[in-house]
Amino acid sequence: MGKEVVFVIAEAALELVPPEIAGHSAVSRNARRRGKSPVETLLDVSLHYPAMKRLRDREKRGRPDILHVTLLELLSSPLNLEGLMKIYVHTYGDYAITVDPSTKVPRNYMRFVGLMEQLLTVGRVPPNSDKPLMKAYPSTFRNLLKEAGFESCILLSEEGDLKPPEEICGEALNSDLPLVIGGFPHGKFNEEVSGICRSTFSIYHRPLEAWVVASRLAGACEKVLKVLI
Numbered sequence: 434m435g436k437e438v439v440f441v442i443a444e445a446a447l448e449l450v451p452p453e454i455a456g457h458s459a460v461s462r463n464a465r466r467r468g469k470s471p472v473e474t475l476l477d478v479s480l481h482y483p484a485m486k487r488l489r490d491r492e493k494r495g496r497p498d499i500l501h502v503t504l505l506e507l508l509s510s511p512l513n514l515e516g517l518m519k520i521y522v523h524t525y526g527d528y529a530i531t532v533d534p535s536t537k538v539p540r541n542y543m544r545f546v547g548l549m550e551q552l553l554t555v556g557r558v559p560p561n562s563d564k565p566l567m568k569a570y571p572s573t574f575r576n577l578l579k580e581a582g583f584e585s586c587i588l589l590s591e592e593g594d595l596k597p598p599e600e601i602c603g604e605a606l607n608s609d610l611p612l613v614i615g616g617f618p619h620g621k622f623n624e625e626v627s628g629i630c631r632s633t634f635s636i637y638h639r640p641l642e643a644w645v646v647a648s649r650l651a652g653a654c655e656k657v658l659k660v661l662i
């Protein structure tokens with residue numbers, strides 16, 4: 434049985450403003466106010482809704498807050514504090530992000546946005562460190578899994594077979610597979626992601642927010658690994 438639980442947040446709705454909408458007034462106004470170039474700011478549907486109307490897959494994009502809350506949940510969990518968790522992020526635009534377990538993600542959303550803009554622009558945070566806490570580089574989901582040492586995964590989805598979180602965690606540890614949670618607000622996983630995972634499980638008969646699923650699974654793994662009684 435593996436002793437470390439690996440979480441992959443897949444297709445996270447985190448990206449810089451794409452060039453095709455960089456000139457839209459809803460985007461340039463916000464960027465100017467922050468003294469940044471539009472393409473160096475994060476796409477955020479709460480600011481850029483009018484500009485996103487014609488974007489492909491717009492229902493899956495522009496929600497950095499999902500990753501923010503999910504990372505806060507996972508990184509501050511007892512499972513992570515005990516050194517029993519690894520977190521990887523794959524984004525909608527096919528970037529891989531590695532997250533050092535000691536990373537302290539800012540609680541404040543605007544500070545998180547600034548950090549993610551730096552990460553996606555420079556490729557690492559802190560920018561000049563030899564041992565960055567987070568690194569970002571272009572990578573498909575398949576490539577990220579391979580680099581992390583996995584050929585398959587366990588997908589969490591409202592459409593999977595209902596299974597208690599502790600059993601899902603047990604299966605991940607027994608078969609040494611990562612747990613994959615979607616970091617997007619609406620829609621389905623793309624086929625590259627769903628096609629690689631060998632099983633798909635649901636923990637509840639209705640859709641849940643990504644951070645709730647992450648938190649329930651981390652809690653279940655804490656029981657399986659006897660971190661919490």
Ligand SMILES: C[S@@+](CC[C@H](N)C(=O)[O-])C[C@H]1O[C@@H](n2cnc3c(N)ncnc32)[C@H](O)[C@@H]1O
Nearest residue numbers: 589590591614615620635636637639640641643
């Ligand atoms: C807000 S959902 C994404 C949209 C998707 N249509 C949905 O409602 O599940 C965020 C992610 O949480 C996980 N998730 C949501 N509901 C779930 C459930 N009932 N059981 C297991 N995982 C769930 C999935 O990984 C999903 O991609």
